[in-house]
Amino acid sequence: MRVSIIGGGGLVGSCTGFALQAGGVVGEINLIDVNGDLCRGQALDLLHGAPLAADQRIRATGYEAIPETDLVCITAGLRRKPDESRLDLINRNVELFLKILDDVIAAGLRPDAVVVVVSNPVDVLTYLATKRTGLPPSQVIGLGTMLDSSRFRGLIAQDLGLPPTQVTATILGEHGDSMVPLWSAAQAAGLPLEKFPGWSASKAEELFQRTKGSGAEVIKLKGGAGFAVGMSIREVIHAVALDSRRILPVSSLVSGPYGMQEVCISVPTVVGSGGVRAQLELELWPKEVSALQQSARVLRETIDLVLTSNPNAAKAAVGRGASGAGQASGGGRGGLPSPSANGQAVRVTMGSGGSAVGGRPRVTISGQSGGGRGGY
Numbered sequence: 477m478r479v480s481i482i483g484g485g486g487l488v489g490s491c492t493g494f495a496l497q498a499g500g501v502v503g504e505i506n507l508i509d510v511n512g513d514l515c516r517g518q519a520l521d522l523l524h525g526a527p528l529a530a531d532q533r534i535r536a537t538g539y540e541a542i543p544e545t546d547l548v549c550i551t552a553g554l555r556r557k558p559d560e561s562r563l564d565l566i567n568r569n570v571e572l573f574l575k576i577l578d579d580v581i582a583a584g585l586r587p588d589a590v591v592v593v594v595s596n597p598v599d600v601l602t603y604l605a606t607k608r609t610g611l612p613p614s615q616v617i618g619l620g621t622m623l624d625s626s627r628f629r630g631l632i633a634q635d636l637g638l639p640p641t642q643v644t645a646t647i648l649g650e651h652g653d654s655m656v657p658l659w660s661a662a663q664a665a666g667l668p669l670e671k672f673p674g675w676s677a678s679k680a681e682e683l684f685q686r687t688k689g690s691g692a693e694v695i696k697l698k699g700g701a702g703f704a705v706g707m708s709i710r711e712v713i714h715a716v717a718l719d720s721r722r723i724l725p726v727s728s729l730v731s732g733p734y735g736m737q738e739v740c741i742s743v744p745t746v747v748g749s750g751g752v753r754a755q756l757e758l759e760l761w762p763k764e765v766s767a768l769q770q771s772a773r774v775l776r777e778t779i780d781l782v783l784t785s786n787p788n789a790a791k792a793a794v795g796r797g798a799s800g801a802g803q804a805s806g807g808g809r810g811g812l813p814s815p816s817a818n819g820q821a822v823r824v825t826m827g828s829g830g831s832a833v834g835g836r837p838r839v840t841i842s843g844q845s846g847g848g849r850g851g852y
């Protein structure tokens with residue numbers, strides 16, 4: 477797989493390049509940045525370590541690499557100031573992001589390319605990218621709450637003295653102040669977290685609040701997040717490259733899960749070749765569902781604010797025609813759903829909620845093209 481990182485000279489972009497190099501999965505890593513010297517320096521530094529990592533092609537380049545690119549990762553953006561909320565960044569970042577999108581499109585974005593959006597505010601920019609590129613929505617993925625979930629797991633593990641990879645805890649919703657921790661699903665080594673010694677409701681709240689403030693904490697200490705966000709991006713890119721169909725808390729256009737519409741937000745998402753293969757709607761605690769819906773309202777209000785105050789964004793949101801740039805890729809191999817014919821992610825509902833028959837769990841699959849067999 478050929479990956480181009482726009483903003484590759486910056487902290488997030490270069491850490492992503494390094495994470496991809498250490499992973500050794502993708503075949504080509506292109507760094508693109510308006511700061512040419514910085515970009516060439518990062519590429520050279522990576523190249524120097526290539527013999528000890530993997531046989532990958534690594535270079536600093538320009539937008540001419542885009543037509544040959546399978547996955548475009550956009551990390552270019554302005555950093556959040558220590559006391560600035562992610563949503564406050566929006567006015568400074570939307571213009572820059574739209575310009576980058578237009579440059580990518582003009583350079584020849586492939587109709588089957590996957591776009592991974594990292595720049596903040598990531599959910600809003602993912603929405604604009606979904607509309608502006610004209611790609612099927614399943615091919616545009618925002619990093620969403622991937623980093624928040626990893627931070628959450630790391631902090632829980634440190635506090636309870638547990639191995640970090642055995643702690644599973646997920647955050648959904650906005651990558652921002654309204655993010656939602658899923659306590660109903662928090663575990664360590666498959667055992668309920670709440671049963672571990674030292675766990676308490678106040679501890680849970682303290683760790684979640686620290687997670688929510690982690691971005692600002694890191695910015696204060698070292699200027700910006702790098703290593704963990706690079707690893708989080710790698711997890712998404714590898715899922716696409718390997719078609720591993722991992723269930724990840726990434727952001728993409730939703731139309732239906734948990735009653736949410738026309739917003740990009742993180743829900744449990746099956747990521748594989750071609751991008752988003754399904755969005756899962758599992759039964760959660762009612763208070764988690766209402767917090768998720770509130771998060772979607774916050775994001776929708778922000779999108780509306782951007783569209784009414786920024787004519788370029790309003791134009792971008794009209795897009796290049798429904799699914800204008802191409803068709804969803806991926807052919808429904810195996811038992812997992814494929815994106816639907818219009819590139820809208822398949823929605824899979826699981827649980828024993830209101831429509832359960834005779835108390836039996838229900839599984840609903842919608843938006844499917846018939847290419848996949850569901851069964852997930």
Ligand SMILES: NC(=O)c1ccc[n+]([C@@H]2O[C@H](COP(=O)([O-])OP(=O)(O)OC[C@H]3O[C@@H](n4cnc5c(N)ncnc54)[C@H](O)[C@@H]3O)[C@@H](O)[C@H]2O)c1
Nearest residue numbers: 483485486487488509510511552553554594595596623700
């Ligand atoms: N989604 C997440 O979880 C997450 C986490 C951390 C940071 N971020 C976001 O990532 C973005 C980048 O953060 P950073 O710390 O790497 O910033 P940075 O300043 O270190 O890097 C940004 C890079 O983008 C480049 N750039 C600017 N305009 C460009 C253009 N038109 N084309 C190509 N390159 C361009 C700059 O030259 C710079 O090298 C910010 O928006 C930040 O908020 C997101």
